[in-house]
Amino acid sequence: MKTQKYMNPYLAGFLLGLVLLGTIYVTGRGLGASGAVKSVVLSSVVSVAPEHSANTPFIKTYNEEHPDGPLNDWLVFEVIGVIIGAFFSGVISNRVGIKLERGPNITNQTRIIAAIIGGALFGLGSQLGRGCTSGAALSGMAVMSFGGIITMLAIFGSGYAFAYFFRKLWLK
Amino acid sequence: MAPLVPFIISNEFNLIIALIAGIGFGFVLEQAGFSSTKKLVGLFYGYDFTVLKVFFTAGVTAMIGVLLFGQLGILDLSQIYINPTFLQSALVGGAIMGVGFIIGGFCPGTSVCAASIGKLDGLAFVFGSGLGVLAFAEGYPVFEKIYLAEAWGPVLINEKLGMSKIVFGFLLTAIAFIAFLLTRLIEKRVNNDQSSLPKNKVIMYSSAVGFAFFVLILIAIIPDSPSRLEARINDVLHQDLSKVEVPADKLASEIVNNYYRINIIDVRSPEAFKAYHLPFAINIPIDKMSDRQWSKILDQKHKVNYFYADAHQLAKQGYLKAGFLGKAENYILIESSSDFKKLFSELVPPASDASKKEQNTYNFRLKAATDMKMLVEALKNSTEPVIAKTTKIKGGC
DSSP states (O other): OOOOOOOOHHHHHHHHHHHHHHHHHHHSSOOOSHHHHHHHHHHHHHHHOHHHHHHSHHHHHHHHHOTTOGGGOHHHHHHHHHHHHHHHHHHHTTOOSOBOOOOTTSOHHHHHHHHHHHHHHHHHHHHHTTSOIIIIIIHHHHTTBHHHHHHHHHHHHHHHHHHGGGHHHHOO | OBOOTTTTSOTTHHHHHHHHHHHHHHHHHHHHTTTOHHHHHHHHHTSOOHHHHHHHHHHHHHHHHHHHHHHHTSBOTTTSOOOOEEHHHHHHHHHHHHHHHHHHSOOHHHHHHHHHTTBHHHHHHHHHHHHHHHHHHHTHHHHHHHHHSSEEESOBHHHHTTOOHHHHHHHHHHHHHHHHHHHHHHHHHHTTOOOOOOHHHHHHHHHHHHHHHHHHHHHHHSOOHHHHHHHHHHHHTTSOOGGGEEOHHHHHHHHHHHGGGEEEEEOSOHHHHHHOOOTTEEEOOGGGTTSGGGHHHHSOSSSEEEEEOSSHHHHHHHHHHHHHHOOOEEEEESSOHHHHHHHHTSOOOOOTTOOHHHHHHHHHHHHHHHHHHHHHHHTHHHHSOOOOOOOOOOOOO
């Protein structure tokens, strides 16, 4: 069976916009992603190292504000949905399978290391910027939040500014 | 009126909504190709602008929808979550995320999508982002200054730019449209693509853009829901309402005998209410009547509502507005609040040669005034207005 083509980007964007609009209509809030990572990570730290957590101000505050843990966190449920939805989409378009995508000039190992470093930077930046591409940029744009749109410009602006230096990771 | 959480949908069921929203989100992201790191990074090297197309179309679609729902009065825009602005952390955090994007080839949402269909680089990115969050939490004291600097609160971009929401809506839609055209040109040059769009696609795209602007124009010309309500009230304001107008003596006897079956609603300003109000009155200023917390008073069938103000016109407006907002049984007090005060709190005994009828009225009012005072005193604790807990919707990452 052949892998199916991706959806027309404008149609996908329109559908994504409707999902976001529906979410705002029903819940009064937008979509997100990095917050779920935060919830899972910080809750795990709390359960693995309770003493350490009590001495770390940021984790302590977070734990006090979210006493129910990740199982009562909106974003955690949303991201579980993302996993299901993406997997389902992958199945119907025949794209599921263990794979690793990388630029033509780097090894698999380099790609994995770069992905971890990139993820770490994104994770850290999303905490500092109070949201990532979904929670701050996209959802912020929908509700015309100044902070959200500034974050969006900063993400993409910085991506373009540094693209040249990391071209070896991606281009021939 | 939406948002449906937490008034119509409980916070527990909201988690199921989260799951459903996430499924839609993940499905569309994967269908759009966001599970492929090469497709995502193409944005930065000019060979594939899918990210920009999807992202901008989604943002504009949702923004126009939010504007439209707000204008139609089916979504309360004052209730939805607006990401607060912390200028420094937004810029610095955004810049760090940008570097993370170009090195890692994903953003958090897309990495989850990629991992879900078996991409190992996506999984590595998710793992990395966990490390990043942990690093931030552990190193928080280092970041704290930037994190909390320049806290502007939930500012809107149109306010910052000094324009109305709808003007910004037009502007952003136009920017998106121009960006789509430009990126197509860049994509063609980078990929050495000589093809031109087939005719049916040109027609489809132009009608989509046309439709977006059509909805925006519609939003700009239809009056918003408060002004539509006001127009409806003004249309019927001259009507004769004498059938639902109640004299002060009738209301006083209702208060004395049936205080538990009536709501007395003062539609004046809180200041005027504070200075003097009728016994057991609750203050719902006329311009706050559509607030959701009052629907349980304006839209119920157990108690009868009596509206009063100082100017009779205002009381009438309150009565009419209540009729549009709910299906409770409503009446208007003929007298103003100061007349009511004169009649019951500043009672003057009639002259000794007054008629029997005058004497009777005086006796009735004296008794009613004493009874009302006693009732208010006796029920002081149980009728103190309950301060409604307003839950603020949380959001963001």
